[in-house]
Amino acid sequence: AARLLAGAPLQVRAYGDTSGFPRYVAGLRRLIRGDGRMGLNGAFSKEMLSRVLRELDVVVVPSLWYENSPNVILEAFAHCTPVIVSNVGGMAEMVEDGVGGLRFRRGDVEDLTRQLQRLLDRPALLEALREGIPPVKRVAEEMDELKRIYVQVQDRGGGT
Incomplete structure (x- = not known):
């Protein structure tokens, strides 16, 4: 998608362990x-997570698979970083289009390009997405x- 936006003022940083996929x-x-x-930055430690996410305007999750509840989205939201996600599975359930993030059609490079172009054309959209990020529950809240x-x-008799 970034290649389709040749000359656009953006940077793409891909993160993750690449050792298993030469x-x-x-x-x-x-x-x-x-x-x-564009650059491949490899994996980073948990201690670096906050720093990495603070440096990003948006996290793109272009998964082709029906992800359940990707931690990367929760981590981005916890750091007030909007996301752009494929419109399938748990990603689509976690990200309301235009509220905290944007969606694009799974596997559709042109649609992802359109979403990136929207952010480039409308800088205020990024702040609006940031403001729309839902609160991320802490582990204790999830447990409660x-x-x-x-x-x-159990009270309804289902816990026998």
Whole structure:
């Protein structure tokens, strides 16, 4: 998508462990060769997470798979970083289009390009997305909610 936005004032930083996918990574390196706006940054430690997310305007999750509840979205939201996600599975459930993030059609590079172009054309949209990020529950809150659900089920006779 970034290549389709040739000359656009953006940077793409891809993060993640690449050691298990040498052919895929070689293809990515060929794809981005010569475009100084793009880089493969590899994996980073948990201690670096906050710093990395603070440096980003948006996190793109272009998954082709029906992800359940990707931690990357929760981590981005916890750091007030909007996301752009494929419109399938848990990603579509977690991200209301235009509220905290944007969606694009799974596997559709042109649609992802349109979403990136929207952000470039409307800088105020990024701040609006930031303001729309839903609160991320802490582990203790999740546990309390699950406990309430289990108690409700048990009270209805479903917990025998």
